[in-house]
Amino acid sequence: MGFAGRDVLSILDFSREDLEELFSVADYMEKAVKEKRKLKLLEGYIVALAFLEPSTRTMYSFQSATHRLGGYALVFSSREATSLAKGENYADTIRMLDSYSDLIVIRSRYEGAAKYVADIAENPVINGGDGKHEHPTQTMIDLYTMKRLFGDIDGLTIGVLGDLKYARTIASLLYGLTRYKPKKVYLISPSILRIREEVRDTITRLGLPIEEVSSLRDIIGELDVLYVTRIQKERYPDPMEYERVKHAFKITPEVLKDARPELKILHPLPKIDEIDLRVDNLPYAAYFYQARLGVPLRMALLALVLGVWR
Amino acid sequence: MSGEKGLLVSKIRDGTVIDHISAGKALKVLRILGITGSEGFRVAIVMNADSRKLGRKDIIKLENKYLSKKEVDLIALVAPTATINIIRDYDVVEKYNVSLPEEITGLIKCPNPNCITRKPREVALSRFRLLRKDPVVLECCYCGARVLGEDVEKYLEA
Ligand SMILES: [Zn+2]
Numbered sequence: 001m002g003f004a005g006r007d008v009l010s011i012l013d014f015s016r017e018d019l020e021e022l023f024s025v026a027d028y029m030e031k032a033v034k035e036k037r038k039l040k041l042l043e044g045y046i047v048a049l050a051f052l053e054p055s056t057r058t059m060y061s062f063q064s065a066t067h068r069l070g071g072y073a074l075v076f077s078s079r080e081a082t083s084l085a086k087g088e089n090y091a092d093t094i095r096m097l098d099s100y101s102d103l104i105v106i107r108s109r110y111e112g113a114a115k116y117v118a119d120i121a122e123n124p125v126i127n128g129g130d131g132k133h134e135h136p137t138q139t140m141i142d143l144y145t146m147k148r149l150f151g152d153i154d155g156l157t158i159g160v161l162g163d164l165k166y167a168r169t170i171a172s173l174l175y176g177l178t179r180y181k182p183k184k185v186y187l188i189s190p191s192i193l194r195i196r197e198e199v200r201d202t203i204t205r206l207g208l209p210i211e212e213v214s215s216l217r218d219i220i221g222e223l224d225v226l227y228v229t230r231i232q233k234e235r236y237p238d239p240m241e242y243e244r245v246k247h248a249f250k251i252t253p254e255v256l257k258d259a260r261p262e263l264k265i266l267h268p269l270p271k272i273d274e275i276d277l278r279v280d281n282l283p284y285a286a287y288f289y290q291a292r293l294g295v296p297l298r299m300a301l302l303a304l305v306l307g308v309w310r
Numbered sequence: 311m312s313g314e315k316g317l318l319v320s321k322i323r324d325g326t327v328i329d330h331i332s333a334g335k336a337l338k339v340l341r342i343l344g345i346t347g348s349e350g351f352r353v354a355i356v357m358n359a360d361s362r363k364l365g366r367k368d369i370i371k372l373e374n375k376y377l378s379k380k381e382v383d384l385i386a387l388v389a390p391t392a393t394i395n396i397i398r399d400y401d402v403v404e405k406y407n408v409s410l411p412e413e414i415t416g417l418i419k420c421p422n423p424n425c426i427t428r429k430p431r432e433v434a435l436s437r438f439r440l441l442r443k444d445p446v447v448l449e450c451c452y453c454g455a456r457v458l459g460e461d462v463e464k465y466l467e468a
Contacts, residue, residue: 112452
């Protein structure tokens with residue numbers, strides 16, 4: 001279908017062929033950055049970063065990607081957005097940013113905000129995370145990382161662990177995996193944080209081979225990839241219960257004792273204490289590598305959507 | 311209009327008769343149609359009438375008011391068995407069943423309180439697509455939240 005001029009709202013809007021095209025451009029971008037080549041693909045372009053909810057990492061990543069391509073990033077962050085609190089609504093802000101820029105990246109705490117922004121804006125819109133709904137560019141990075149690590153996503157056994165109900169990256173990741181043929185996807189979470197019904201329904205309908213389990217221990221030896229998300233304290237009114245769950249789902253060198261040597265651990269970052277710091281130095285830890293792929297992937301996406309990639 | 315004998319409401323000369331409404335749903339149907347009674351035309355509601363097909367049914371008669379197919383399709387959300395009779399000079403000149411529209415805009419409030427369509431001071435109209443027909447499942451086009459057909463009445467916009 002091609003990327004030029006297209007909105008990036010849900011990972012489900014993209015086919016496997018689209019993703020493969022994106023990944024090959026990301027390969028090029030990564031190499032160019034590594035070789036310190038100055039790219040001018042976005043020279044004369046302005047990318048508006050409407051971060052109406054703070055997210056330093058995602059914002060810096062898009063900002064860096066824009067600058068690496070020679071473009072200018074116009075940042076409208078939650079600080080500027082306090083004017084919204086004084087009464088200006090999203091619609092008016094978006095109309096303004098749309099006229100000042102060539103593309104809008106929107107981050108919001110409201111589910112569906114990206115689609116709403118795309119309804120209003122004439123220029124392409126990229127969803128930088130809308131509430132607990134979707135975070136498609138993070139998923140692109142996650143899939144790209146798996147692809148780079150294993151050569152192919154087909155045939156992998158993948159464990160997804162943590163807050164599967166509310167973590168914004170999870171629904172998108174599972175939707176994204178439906179574009180491939182993993183051997184199995186284990187959903188590992190406490191029972192109250194299982195995936196939302198609509199997500200389960202969609203991925204089952206699309207044929208993703210999932211199995212919900214409540215402990216990592218029994219299946220750790222099968223995994224090629226373990227994708228970890230944080231379990232938030234707010235989900236547990238009882239602090240004792242939270243401590244118990246946190247402990248039960250923490251990734252430690254001891255838990256990894258039975259892991260396959262090929263296992264790679266991914267995490268969308270920032271992480272706090274869901275992964276033991278001692279794990280950072282083990283060969284399993286791939287989350288820093290994953291984070292490094294964020295900028296080249298987003299460079300590729302910007303260049304494709306703005307139609308400057310030839 | 312068989313099976314009408316014994317009802318307290320007389321036939322109408324011109325207008326719309328919504329028949330075979332599941333018993334007890336007539337008021338919900340009026341709500342979906344946005345009919346409050348202050349429009350001026352006469353409205354007759356019969357609830358829990360005998361029906362050969364349904365056992366009990368509700369009937370609504372709207373005098374001198376003709377509903378379009380598009381308007382009445384929304385009725386299918388709460389009363390999928392309803393039939394519409396357009397009456398002119400005591401005769402049924404048109405008769406059709408209701409069928410669910412593929413997309414419904416601005417009628418149902420998204421059940422997700424954090425959906426952009428629920429954010430104050432925005433102009434995002436709620437929009438649902440028909441995901442499944444039997445049983446009815448609607449999906450918010452913005453946030454992906456779902457509404458089951460049986461719950462629709464809880465989420466009708468005020
Ligand atoms: Zn919604």
